Amino acid sequence: MTETSDSAAAAAAGSDPGPDGGGPPPLLAVRGLTKRFPGTLALDHVDLEVRVGEIHALLGENGAGKSTLIKCVTGAHRPTEGSIRVAGEEVQIASPQDATRHGIAVVHQHFNLVPTMTVQENLILGGHLPRRLGIFVNWQEVEAEARRHLERVGLLDVDPRANVAELRPDEMAMVSIAKAVASDAKVIILDEPTAALVPQEVDVLFGHMRRLAKEGHGFLYVSHRLAEVFDISDRITVLRDGRFAGSWAHDAIDRRAVVQAIVGRSDAMAEEVAQAGKLFGDPILEVSGLSADRIESADFTARSGEILGIAGLPGSGAEEVFDVLFGRARAHTGEVRIDGAPVDLGDPRRALRGGFALVPKDRHKEALFPGFSVRENISLPSLARMVTDPVFRFVHRGREREMATATARDLNVKMAGLEAKIDSLSGGNQQKAVLGRWFAHGARVYLLNSPTAAVDVGAKAEIYDLTRRIADDGTAVLFTSTEVEEFPRVCHRVLVFHDGRIVGELTGANMTETAIMHLAAGGQDGPE
Amino acid sequence: KSCADPLKVAVFSVNGASPTITEMMESATAAAKAKGWEVETYDGNGDQVATNNQANTYIQRGFDALINVASDNNQMGGVIENAQEAGIPFVSTFSGLVPGITADIGSNNVADGVIAASEMVARIDGRGKVVKFNWNVLPALQDRDRGFHAVVEGYPDLEVEEVEVKVPGQVDDVYAKMTNLLQSGEKIDAVWTGWDEIAVAAVRAIEQANKQDEIFVVSMDGAAPAYDLIRDGNTLALTVAYDVGGMGTTAVDTVCRAVDGEKFPARVLYKKPCLILDQTVPSTGHKPDFKTCPLFSAEIQ
Amino acid sequence: MARNDGTAGAAADGAGGAAKPGFDWLNWLARYGTLASLILLLVIFTIGRPSVFPTVGNFLNILNQVSILGIIALGLTVCLVMGLFDLSIAAMATLGGWLATVLVFRNGPQIDPYLAVLLVLAAATAIGVLNGTLVSYLGISAFIETLAMGSVITGVVLGLSKSRTILSGIPKEFLAIGQEYTLGIPNPVIAMLLVLLLLWAFLEHTQIGRNLYAIGGNQEAARLSGIAVKRYALIAMGISAACAALGGLVAAANLGAGRPQGVGETYLLNAFAAVFIGASTLRPGRFHILGTFVGVLLIGVINNGLSIMGVPTYWQYIVQGLLLILALFSASVLILRRR
Amino acid sequence: MARNDGTAGAAADGAGGAAKPGFDWLNWLARYGTLASLILLLVIFTIGRPSVFPTVGNFLNILNQVSILGIIALGLTVCLVMGLFDLSIAAMATLGGWLATVLVFRNGPQIDPYLAVLLVLAAATAIGVLNGTLVSYLGISAFIETLAMGSVITGVVLGLSKSRTILSGIPKEFLAIGQEYTLGIPNPVIAMLLVLLLLWAFLEHTQIGRNLYAIGGNQEAARLSGIAVKRYALIAMGISAACAALGGLVAAANLGAGRPQGVGETYLLNAFAAVFIGASTLRPGRFHILGTFVGVLLIGVINNGLSIMGVPTYWQYIVQGLLLILALFSASVLILRRR
Ligand SMILES: Nc1ncnc2c1ncn2[C@@H]1O[C@H](COP(=O)(O)OP(=O)(O)OP(=O)(O)O)[C@@H](O)[C@H]1O
Ligand SMILES: Nc1ncnc2c1ncn2[C@@H]1O[C@H](COP(=O)(O)OP(=O)(O)OP(=O)(O)O)[C@@H](O)[C@H]1O
Numbered sequence A: 001m002t003e004t005s006d007s008a009a010a011a012a013a014g015s016d017p018g019p020d021g022g023g024p025p026p027l028l029a030v031r032g033l034t035k036r037f038p039g040t041l042a043l044d045h046v047d048l049e050v051r052v053g054e055i056h057a058l059l060g061e062n063g064a065g066k067s068t069l070i071k072c073v074t075g076a077h078r079p080t081e082g083s084i085r086v087a088g089e090e091v092q093i094a095s096p097q098d099a100t101r102h103g104i105a106v107v108h109q110h111f112n113l114v115p116t117m118t119v120q121e122n123l124i125l126g127g128h129l130p131r132r133l134g135i136f137v138n139w140q141e142v143e144a145e146a147r148r149h150l151e152r153v154g155l156l157d158v159d160p161r162a163n164v165a166e167l168r169p170d171e172m173a174m175v176s177i178a179k180a181v182a183s184d185a186k187v188i189i190l191d192e193p194t195a196a197l198v199p200q201e202v203d204v205l206f207g208h209m210r211r212l213a214k215e216g217h218g219f220l221y222v223s224h225r226l227a228e229v230f231d232i233s234d235r236i237t238v239l240r241d242g243r244f245a246g247s248w249a250h251d252a253i254d255r256r257a258v259v260q261a262i263v264g265r266s267d268a269m270a271e272e273v274a275q276a277g278k279l280f281g282d283p284i285l286e287v288s289g290l291s292a293d294r295i296e297s298a299d300f301t302a303r304s305g306e307i308l309g310i311a312g313l314p315g316s317g318a319e320e321v322f323d324v325l326f327g328r329a330r331a332h333t334g335e336v337r338i339d340g341a342p343v344d345l346g347d348p349r350r351a352l353r354g355g356f357a358l359v360p361k362d363r364h365k366e367a368l369f370p371g372f373s374v375r376e377n378i379s380l381p382s383l384a385r386m387v388t389d390p391v392f393r394f395v396h397r398g399r400e401r402e403m404a405t406a407t408a409r410d411l412n413v414k415m416a417g418l419e420a421k422i423d424s425l426s427g428g429n430q431q432k433a434v435l436g437r438w439f440a441h442g443a444r445v446y447l448l449n450s451p452t453a454a455v456d457v458g459a460k461a462e463i464y465d466l467t468r469r470i471a472d473d474g475t476a477v478l479f480t481s482t483e484v485e486e487f488p489r490v491c492h493r494v495l496v497f498h499d500g501r502i503v504g505e506l507t508g509a510n511m512t513e514t515a516i517m518h519l520a521a522g523g524q525d526g527p528e
Numbered sequence B: 001k002s003c004a005d006p007l008k009v010a011v012f013s014v015n016g017a018s019p020t021i022t023e024m025m026e027s028a029t030a031a032a033k034a035k036g037w038e039v040e041t042y043d044g045n046g047d048q049v050a051t052n053n054q055a056n057t058y059i060q061r062g063f064d065a066l067i068n069v070a071s072d073n074n075q076m077g078g079v080i081e082n083a084q085e086a087g088i089p090f091v092s093t094f095s096g097l098v099p100g101i102t103a104d105i106g107s108n109n110v111a112d113g114v115i116a117a118s119e120m121v122a123r124i125d126g127r128g129k130v131v132k133f134n135w136n137v138l139p140a141l142q143d144r145d146r147g148f149h150a151v152v153e154g155y156p157d158l159e160v161e162e163v164e165v166k167v168p169g170q171v172d173d174v175y176a177k178m179t180n181l182l183q184s185g186e187k188i189d190a191v192w193t194g195w196d197e198i199a200v201a202a203v204r205a206i207e208q209a210n211k212q213d214e215i216f217v218v219s220m221d222g223a224a225p226a227y228d229l230i231r232d233g234n235t236l237a238l239t240v241a242y243d244v245g246g247m248g249t250t251a252v253d254t255v256c257r258a259v260d261g262e263k264f265p266a267r268v269l270y271k272k273p274c275l276i277l278d279q280t281v282p283s284t285g286h287k288p289d290f291k292t293c294p295l296f297s298a299e300i301q
Numbered sequence C, D: 001m002a003r004n005d006g007t008a009g010a011a012a013d014g015a016g017g018a019a020k021p022g023f024d025w026l027n028w029l030a031r032y033g034t035l036a037s038l039i040l041l042l043v044i045f046t047i048g049r050p051s052v053f054p055t056v057g058n059f060l061n062i063l064n065q066v067s068i069l070g071i072i073a074l075g076l077t078v079c080l081v082m083g084l085f086d087l088s089i090a091a092m093a094t095l096g097g098w099l100a101t102v103l104v105f106r107n108g109p110q111i112d113p114y115l116a117v118l119l120v121l122a123a124a125t126a127i128g129v130l131n132g133t134l135v136s137y138l139g140i141s142a143f144i145e146t147l148a149m150g151s152v153i154t155g156v157v158l159g160l161s162k163s164r165t166i167l168s169g170i171p172k173e174f175l176a177i178g179q180e181y182t183l184g185i186p187n188p189v190i191a192m193l194l195v196l197l198l199l200w201a202f203l204e205h206t207q208i209g210r211n212l213y214a215i216g217g218n219q220e221a222a223r224l225s226g227i228a229v230k231r232y233a234l235i236a237m238g239i240s241a242a243c244a245a246l247g248g249l250v251a252a253a254n255l256g257a258g259r260p261q262g263v264g265e266t267y268l269l270n271a272f273a274a275v276f277i278g279a280s281t282l283r284p285g286r287f288h289i290l291g292t293f294v295g296v297l298l299i300g301v302i303n304n305g306l307s308i309m310g311v312p313t314y315w316q317y318i319v320q321g322l323l324l325i326l327a328l329f330s331a332s333v334l335i336l337r338r339r
């Protein structure tokens, strides 16, 4: 199977017209780039170039080496081997400062902003601050500059003097992007910039990318959202296992071949659509008159076996439903019942006891225990079931290992072993471990908030599958995502929030991406 | 102004959290109140700078006298100068001789070091090995050290091991170092400790090594725990005790005389210490009677 | 398919797994550097004083000398696992030793020594739980809260004791805790080893211990996993306080003196040092009981060795500092190659 | 210019969200609780000793009493902004005071006092930079590295000074630094206010200061943004060391004595306390210069007020601890309503 895909990739690569035909030299050209971490070959002689005015997508599975390549080009890692040319000149990029000097700007996958600082300071972080008397920062100038940067990406409603920690995740992403896009860099590199963005924002971003590309900038762009990749890219390069696995020009893009190159097998993207007309069991979750800071009197029910989508733009109340149900945000009024019994939403602990389980949106901040092994990450909430005695609460290691092994196997978590540190897993596998934690623990109602964020296409399919499996086990699932196309794919029914209210309910064939977006944007005439 | 007026005096110390200093402050305060004076007290909680500033404030506020309880006069030069300029008496207890003070009521530390060392040397016939624990950062302890050296230098057959103590952590440090010395199997005959607090640690280390019949300890201060040790056994052979309570009272008397115009050419008013051995140790909870107690072993026999 | 396993496996190396191609020296140093330094020191001191240093008696002596520091530092580890600084341990140790002697004092209540130990531990735990309550329910920073509580305790002990040390009149049975041997091993060492074993089992093998690590690792994720985060501060600070008091109690029994001040201060910074050294041993980046024990031994061996070599005191300060830097340098090489 | 204060202030809301409807009492308390406690204490002490406490003389006295703590704590703030614990400030303060007196000593080199100050600051900065180098280039934890360095410095000073305090023979010009007045204000207070102004401007209004905050907020983001993260540890620890030495120097000038040990220890924990108190003032959750100054004043007022009221020593410890807890409780209410 591997051979077929490799030859396919090779063929695809061959079909790509060579760059040597003349014209200006590529903005960025990487040759034979190799990065060896102790014990790992993260990049193996990768060639890549970004041409003038080009939007170049870099794809690959979680852990394929995309971020590593970007870090090598931007001075965050030191490459083991290989050369980097900027506008035809060979350059040494030993530090992020070097990258800036050579006109390369980047939005890294993580760690772009300092949450305790203001937006304006973040926008100019690392650069030269305007000064008075050559010493003191000229804050007026800083603010003016920040406003210009924000305007360039159309981020008009963000106060440059606000603290980054106050922003919504999507606003944070846009600020990171503004930071990179607004620079005069010739090459702009974006590592999964859209993972937290909703479609409107993605459109805005793409608009700017196209404009800047026309002005002669070049983009290198990483995303796991293939639909938008196919939409925007002028060229696609796929990495697998740190090696070049194929390259396609825009007009030659063959989606199936690309996916095959990414995952290394051909059966990955079997487009499953939720079975219409499936019969659900009794209502499990009943919510009536639920009000909270951003929710006005929501009523809904989820039945056994049902995957209920909760859609809405950021701030519409959709995500807040998850926080309120799990006791993270306070409900003003309303009643929540599971299997007919009222649930106390005082705090996550009580919500858990009442039968909820939450897979939060931000895996790193809210779900992973960084120093812990995979075993410890999976077993944590279920330890109570593995203690040998009620007093000292010794954890039975054997039972714990057994349950963690079973879960990891069941969910197909790929790892060096149960004792591998969770940090050493790729994003998709970390996410599967988080899901496994809750599947192993069990719940009546699963609250899944963007469970596939930043997860590669193969793992996504597995997670969809898992979601269906737990629903089929007789539980109810509440699902939300920033990727609207996931709702029709995963859910049986979707509730759309706008301005704190449920403005529509879609099922079956009505449940389309456009219909959801229409309602979420405040469109009155839903197809109901 | 005269001593009979209702004077305003300040009694202050750099660190009141010690039984000795508390006792001095209390006895001084009581004596001053008995004279009908108004007393304000201050405790610097270990901060000498804050203590100095506070003392200067007293001067500015027009106090009639300052009584410094055991805060090193060497570190109060500025205050002493200001008091002199303001023309008010600066009397201290156990704080060292510094130009400009009215008088310091204290003990002759050099002499005390000599007494302890002489008694020690006499008991081992001027021969053998002696260990000295001291902390030479404190001037009073340096004086005692001088006394120690003045004595032992006269005995060529005396092997002296000098150990500088780590402060803070002095008690544990002396305990550990004494244990280590004993552990190394060297024959030790006597131990001279600079002050009673660490004598306790040395004694315990000796007792726990079961060497209490071979080694004895001599010390200085006259702290209650040292009396307890002397009473309980022979490992702590003696301590040279100071009349702590009496120093506070004497300080107030000195202020009284200074206000009345008397000058103190000697500047240092030494109070007589006591030699505390198991024959002379006061019973539990009591203090030695400093008027009658002996200063030399012959007075005891 | 096989790819991800390979990658993840290799990735785990980064954090410290076994490397396949060749031996990963840097990784080895990061884990065992501190331990290796400890052994190196043993060798050096053995060469320096071959007749004195490497004897069973002296090793027991070293263990005995570090036992109090050990008991306190082991308890502190539990707090730091949760990310809480406990500065009240100094005052708590003083309180523990003083209170115990007061309780067993001939002219006082004259309580049975073992009962006195229990009472002291109970009182200390109660104060520790109060610390935890103030920190987690009132939201005061642990650093300041414990500093303030330390001040309160210091004042209470000074006031109640009138600053006086209790020396004679402490019953033999109590002194035995600090001075006698059991099966040829000094009782303080046994106490330390017991605390070591208990806290090791607690942190590594019980649900509560695991939850403490989880909170220390990611508090929000722990809360979302249904852990009652706030309650754990009570447990951690209760344990830390109890251990500090026990350390002070052993010190009091060892010295046969109930001192109302200055007992715990001696151990405060060294206890933190031991725990932080521990976090660069065996499991770099993680506070853990065995690491703390290595840290305690390192400090103890340096102190004992230099003292036995007869190094002048001021050199002891210097060499001790330099040895600590060297020992930790070896453990920190991992950070160096991180890019 | 004024803007940044406003923003950072508003930003601190982050923890609790901006208050739109009505007045947000909790938020107000979280920001101004410590300050309000300070004022409340001033009122209480004024009522307690109306003739003594609320006088210009006494307020200058309080400022004078906290000046050394202040200088040290302000420097420490810079280190903590970057997330580095500097425990060597205690030994550094002792070194600063001792070294300065040695330099100006009549029987010694007899250097001009101002030159001596510069030399001391240069030496301290050099040691601080060395601290920073060891911490960031060798990757040793700052906590342990500075503890070890403190030990080395203590040993060196003890060794060089032969444990002797330098007393007489210090020229008047040097003593003036600690004892004289300028425009009616004690020189130590002027020194503290200068340090306050300089470090405030440095941290809030220069690029290097902002970069220090960025590193403290998210080191990896700072690195990836092109900030040479490692170099900043040198700057921060250099400043912290220089301030500590300056504090010790002012203390020595005030005392008129160069003590080789024990000067800085007095201030160590209080300096940390002041900085942590500062982090719950005005801008909750962030170390900053003005907050540290409030913390220093709070500690100074509590100490001075209790002393002036004639509270016995042991009660001072107790009340001081309780007042600290109360003062910070008011500032921590924000955390309480966080859920
Ligand atoms: N700091 C590091 N230390 C050791 N190995 C690393 C490190 N960073 C990355 N790797 C290795 O490099 C491989 C490639 O990682 P990289 O971050 O480039 O993946 P990616 O393609 O960006 O994945 P994702 O889509 O999940 O972001 C990883 O599988 C890992 O084994
Ligand atoms: N310190 C590290 N040691 C070893 N491997 C690492 C380390 N850091 C990252 N990796 C590897 O890098 C790969 C990618 O990690 P990265 O930090 O980019 O996040 P991620 O796993 O891709 O998650 P997400 O896509 O959600 O951000 C992982 O597969 C992991 O194996």
Ligand SMILES: [Mg+2]
Pocket (backbone or CB within 6 Å): A066, A067, A068, A109, A191
């Ligand atoms: Mg990546």
Ligand SMILES: [Mg+2]
Pocket (backbone or CB within 6 Å): A062, A063, A109, A426, A427, A454
């Ligand atoms: Mg990823």
